[in-house]
Amino acid sequence: METRIRSLAYVLGDNIDTDQIIPARYLVYNPADPEEYRMFGRYALSGVPTERAGLPDGRIPFVRDGEYTSDYQVVIAGKNFGCGSSREHAPIALNAAGVKAVVANSYARIFFRNAVNGGYLIPLETAERLCEEVRTGDVVEIDIDGCLLTNITTGKQYRLRPLGDVRPIIAAGGIFNYARQAGLVPNQPDSSSA
Amino acid sequence: MGQTLTEKILARAAGKARTEPGENIWVNVDVLMTHDVCGPGTIGVFKQHFGPTARVWDRDRVVIIPDHYIFTKDEKARRNIEILREFAREQQLPYFYDVGTERYKGVCHIALPEEGHTRPGEVLLGTDSHTCTAGAFGEFATGVGNTDAGFVLGTGKIWLKVPPTLCFVYEGNPPPWITAKDLILATIGLIGCDGATYKAMEFRGDALAQLGAIAADFAGTAVNERGVRFNPLIEERMTLCNMVIEAGGKNGVIEPDDVTIEFVEERMKAAGTYRPYEPLKSDKDATYEAVYTIRVDELEPVVARPHSPDNTAAVSELAGEPLDRAYIGSCTGGKLFDMIAAARILAGHTVKIDTYVVPATSEILQALDRVRLNGKTLRQVFEDAGCIIGPPSCGACLGGPLDTLGRLNEPLRCISSTNRNFPGRMGHKEAQVFLASPLTVAASAVRGAITDPRELLP
Ligand code: SF4
Numbered sequence: 001m002e003t004r005i006r007s008l009a010y011v012l013g014d015n016i017d018t019d020q021i022i023p024a025r026y027l028v029y030n031p032a033d034p035e036e037y038r039m040f041g042r043y044a045l046s047g048v049p050t051e052r053a054g055l056p057d058g059r060i061p062f063v064r065d066g067e068y069t070s071d072y073q074v075v076i077a078g079k080n081f082g083c084g085s086s087r088e089h090a091p092i093a094l095n096a097a098g099v100k101a102v103v104a105n106s107y108a109r110i111f112f113r114n115a116v117n118g119g120y121l122i123p124l125e126t127a128e129r130l131c132e133e134v135r136t137g138d139v140v141e142i143d144i145d146g147c148l149l150t151n152i153t154t155g156k157q158y159r160l161r162p163l164g165d166v167r168p169i170i171a172a173g174g175i176f177n178y179a180r181q182a183g184l185v186p187n188q189p190d191s192s193s194a
Numbered sequence: 195m196g197q198t199l200t201e202k203i204l205a206r207a208a209g210k211a212r213t214e215p216g217e218n219i220w221v222n223v224d225v226l227m228t229h230d231v232c233g234p235g236t237i238g239v240f241k242q243h244f245g246p247t248a249r250v251w252d253r254d255r256v257v258i259i260p261d262h263y264i265f266t267k268d269e270k271a272r273r274n275i276e277i278l279r280e281f282a283r284e285q286q287l288p289y290f291y292d293v294g295t296e297r298y299k300g301v302c303h304i305a306l307p308e309e310g311h312t313r314p315g316e317v318l319l320g321t322d323s324h325t326c327t328a329g330a331f332g333e334f335a336t337g338v339g340n341t342d343a344g345f346v347l348g349t350g351k352i353w354l355k356v357p358p359t360l361c362f363v364y365e366g367n368p369p370p371w372i373t374a375k376d377l378i379l380a381t382i383g384l385i386g387c388d389g390a391t392y393k394a395m396e397f398r399g400d401a402l403a404q405l406g407a408i409a410a411d412f413a414g415t416a417v418n419e420r421g422v423r424f425n426p427l428i429e430e431r432m433t434l435c436n437m438v439i440e441a442g443g444k445n446g447v448i449e450p451d452d453v454t455i456e457f458v459e460e461r462m463k464a465a466g467t468y469r470p471y472e473p474l475k476s477d478k479d480a481t482y483e484a485v486y487t488i489r490v491d492e493l494e495p496v497v498a499r500p501h502s503p504d505n506t507a508a509v510s511e512l513a514g515e516p517l518d519r520a521y522i523g524s525c526t527g528g529k530l531f532d533m534i535a536a537a538r539i540l541a542g543h544t545v546k547i548d549t550y551v552v553p554a555t556s557e558i559l560q561a562l563d564r565v566r567l568n569g570k571t572l573r574q575v576f577e578d579a580g581c582i583i584g585p586p587s588c589g590a591c592l593g594g595p596l597d598t599l600g601r602l603n604e605p606l607r608c609i610s611s612t613n614r615n616f617p618g619r620m621g622h623k624e625a626q627v628f629l630a631s632p633l634t635v636a637a638s639a640v641r642g643a644i645t646d647p648r649e650l651l652p
Pocket of ligand 1: 301523525588591
């Protein structure tokens with residue numbers, strides 16, 4: 001597990017729901033197919049209304065037209081990030097676009113769970129209104145073990161909440177690896193069973 | 195110290211005497227449901243981790259209900275249904291409700307109880323956030339992603355954090371123009387769309403025995419060829435539980451009573467899905483994190499404005515807001531109760547704006563021809579009013595492929611009996627969606643502007 005992440009930040013507001021993260025019309029792609037998986041990156045965050053895409057100024061595309069990955073590997077948002085549907089395509093879209101961590105005031109439960117169990121990205125929480133402090137395009141550095149986010153551009157530092165009891169699952173790379181370590185699922189896919 | 199219904203169901207499913215909120219436990223799953231949008235990914239996860247020839251943990255406990263992208267020419271959408279078909283064949287799954295066959299149902303959350311897959315006291319997981327709907331039957335029901343569902347397919351187990359329970363007590367006798375949709379919108383407006391995050395919402399109170407009054411005279415009408423009877427009260431309880439996710443809730447739940455038992459027994463027997471189950475109830479001295487009391491006899495119809503279900507207002511505050519479109523459908527507002535409620539308003543009127551009526555399931559679509567209002571079938575009422583009736587599926591509730599009937603392909607102003615109005619939910623990301631009860635949607639369709647249903651109720 002990467003414990004230090006340095007990247008350009010992309011900033012969003014409150015209640016970014018799963019339809020904004022990946023609009024429903026793109027759910028026809030099958031994430032189990034590697035070629036189609038890339039398509040989720042292409043359309044990641046494409047449902048965010050233009051004026052609010054990349055705060056505070058807006059009108060900043062998360063993924064440039066025709067590209068599959070984003071220049072921003074850290075997303076900063078307000079409260080209730082990932083609310084709405086249970087589609088795992090949402091953390092998948094961010095992962096496919098290259099996002100390593102999201103820092104938000106709070107998460108909707110299913111998004112948080114999917115992000116952790118699928119091992120797609122690290123969902124970090126903070127009590128501070130980072131979405132009003134950081135500007136899209138600032139360089140930030142996250143120190144996961146130190147529970148600290150530094151805005152390299154401004155020099156300011158912010159506290160993050162510890163990952164708590166999901167840390168071992170994130171460190172294992174998702175629920176399957178975690179469960180394998182605990183002996184809950186077989187070590188190798190068993191192709192001999194009928 | 196006593197336990198809430200949610201705590202008791204989870205404790206039993208984990209093989210424990212009791213659980214505490216905040217505890218992480220491994221739970222045995224009774225039913226896993228998936229559909230065409232999340233099924234292919236779930237199957238992919240299952241095969242990747244358990245091997246290409248692995249078998250599901252229990253084929254009688256896996257239910258597959260394609261419902262999202264059905265009536266579209268989109269090739270990938272059709273391919274996804276083919277993936278489900280192939281998996282159902284390979285695993286010999288008895289509960290696959292295939293598209294284009296007699297068995298095709300429509301919206302999964304309504305199909306589950308129709309086909310007798312909801313049982314008090316059980317644990318139901320689904321790859322869809324509105325799986326919480328089934329809490330209306332006194333079970334623990336919640337939505338999960340593909341990875342969790344893939345894990346359950348292989349093991350029958352899931353880890354869950356036991357949620358604390360918020361208790362909502364609805365007191366008083368709801369007037370006929372107040373539906374469960376108004377109750378739940380008012381509740382979401384009260385606590386906000388993250389007000390129940392990580393929490394269970396338990397609904398109680400004497401009003402829960404009196405919901406559905408506007409369709410009460412149809413109670414007991416046979417709705418399908420199996421002779422199963424219409425139950426407006428149960429449908430309204432489903433609407434309450436359906437939208438707990440719009441408050442961020444993990445699950446919604448209503449204690450099972452005689453009505454619940456009668457309903458699930460009738461459905462299971464008709465569908466041939468009977469298996470023993472054990473209902474549970476909250477202890478008298480259960481500990482709730484908070485208790486809210488809501489008087490329903492004083493409520494006005496509620497509307498949620500764009501772009502969030504908690505952006506609520508009384509209908510009178512918004513009366514006259516111009517609209518371009520009305521939509522009646524989905525797991526929230528596309529049940530037979532919703533059809534009857536809308537027809538009550540629409541009978542004898544014509545709509546001023548494009549109005550789509552999309553029954554949630556094929557059973558409900560058929561009921562449009564069986565149920566009569568003042569001598570006319572519901573279908574005639576809708577057609578005479580100028581509505582467009584669509585085939586049963588999720589339809590434009592979530593936008594979907596561009597050729598989906600009723601999808602907001604332009605930035606229109608739409609009033610809808612569905613459950614979400616975040617930007618882009620029904621299609622265009624600059625469209626404005628107002629959420630309301632089927633009565634309010636129908637009244638607004640007649641006037642072409644937001645209208646209090648009391649003005650049009652006969
Ligand atoms: S009807 Fe709408 S809310 Fe219900 S399952 Fe379908 S898409 Fe989801």
